[in-house]
Amino acid sequence: MDLARKLEILADAAKYDASCASSGTEMRDSSDGKGLGSTAPGMGICHSYAPDGRCISLLKILLTNACNYDCLYCVNRASSNVARARFTIDEVVKLTLDFYRRNYIEGLFLSSGIIRSADYTMEQVVSVARKLREEHHFRGYIHLKTIPEADDALIAEAGRYADRLSINIEMPLETSLAKFAPEKDQRAIRRTMGRLRLKLDEAEDADKTATGAKPPRFAPAGQSTQMIVGADGASDGTILATSANLYGAYRLKRVYYSAFSPIPDASRALPLQPPPLVREHRLYQADWLMRFYGFAAQEIVDEAEGMLPLDIDPKLAWALRHRERFPLDVNRASREELLRVPGFGTRTVDRILSTRRFGTIRFADLSRLHVIRNKALPFIVLSDYRPSPALLDSTGLAARFKPKARQLGFGF
Ligand code: SF4
Secondary structure, three states: OOHHHHHHHHHHHHOOOOOOOOOOOOOOOOOOOOOOOOOOOOOOEEEEEOOOOOEEEEEEEEOEOOOOOOOOOOOOOOOOOOOOOEOOHHHHHHHHHHHHHOOOOOEEEEEOOOOOOHHHHHHHHHHHHHHHHHHOOOOOEEEEEOOOOOOHHHHHHHHHHOOEEEOOOEOOOHHHHHHHOOOOOHHHHHHHHHHHHHHHHHHHHHHHHOOOOOOOOOOOOOEEEEEEEOOOOOOHHHHHHHHHHHHHHHOOOEEEEEEOOOOOOOOOOOOOOOOOHHHHHHHHHHHHHHHHOOOOHHHHOOOOOOOOOOOOOHHHHHHHHOHHHOOEEOOOOOHHHHOOOOOOOHHHHHHHHHHHOOOOOOHHHOOOOOOOHHHHHHHEEEOOEOOOHHHHHOOOHHHHOOOOOOOOOOOO
16 A cells, blocks of 8 residues: 555544644645645644644644454444554654655654554554654654553653653543443553653653753653543533543643544444534633633533533623622722633733733723623623623523624633
8 A cells, every 4th residue: 555545544544533633724735846835635734732832733643543442433443344554663754754844744643543452552653753753853743642551661751752642531431431442441541641640740840850961851741631522421511520630630731522423334322413513612611711710610511401501602601600790890800700701811811900000990991901892791890881780680691692603712
């Protein structure tokens, strides 16, 4: 099989992994002989965010889509009737270097189906990173998927070469993982996350206390995971509680949510329809609230409902359920309180706090402070503005926020 066909198969097979989220890009190619570089479909190039917040392009591929495991939700499972391919280590190294030199990519995201054993697969994945770093002095970004059952020495070596390591938790509930991925064990996954956390802490401590030579690095961009949404019956409340537990226990950089997408010849245990894509989006917004806005998982989701509303964002939904806390005096409220106002982002709150040191905030200041006015106004008091009590009590307040069209973006 030629390299282009392998790339087509193994880039397509990797697209279900959201822990390096793909996004649309302008289609360019140079097949007409003019220019250099291509973003043609199937090239396996995705976009991800570097630790410093920069958007970077990554070559996102599997080493092989042949897999011994039979996870029901996965198109690459052993019983799936798909074309299989496998790169050699040298082929992945060559592709990465070629793409890097041509400025198609700034790094590599490498995962793999399980071949022979966890250790054998992990050794293959690590070999790619080792060759890139040690033989070719590759300085680009490397994200490696970690196999939970792999030997500790291999995981330690992976961390030496990779910027980021990830292990997919896959399902929000241990019982769902046992049902859908019988060869996987959530306790082993969590154990490995714990091992990674220890190694990350050791590396951070060694870095802080180093006086001479730089200590060995270990995945400086930390660890992340992915959860599939909508394959089992787990509610948003359960999903967010699992995420909160993962952030707390292992200090993960990110939990990625991937809406289940139905696959050919799927098991009857799986739903026929994918969940609405907006559900994934609301979970990302809720996740953002936990990480940057001081919300606890259990207060984001209405306990009785168990699910995030799809038509309004979770922060607005929370404010509508807690109208007794509003309106809030923008000139007096604490940072924690301000972060809960719909239409106030973290930077807006920082701007408000620094503006308050020099004077009073008035209605005319809202634009300069980047407040989303139509969301915030029913919930705030300014020195020259107060919403009418009827507005906040109005049963029509929720209806006022229902979107006219599909709502996107992280505008809280
Ligand atoms: S281990 Fe499971 S999820 Fe991973 S490639 Fe194999 S079948 Fe798919």
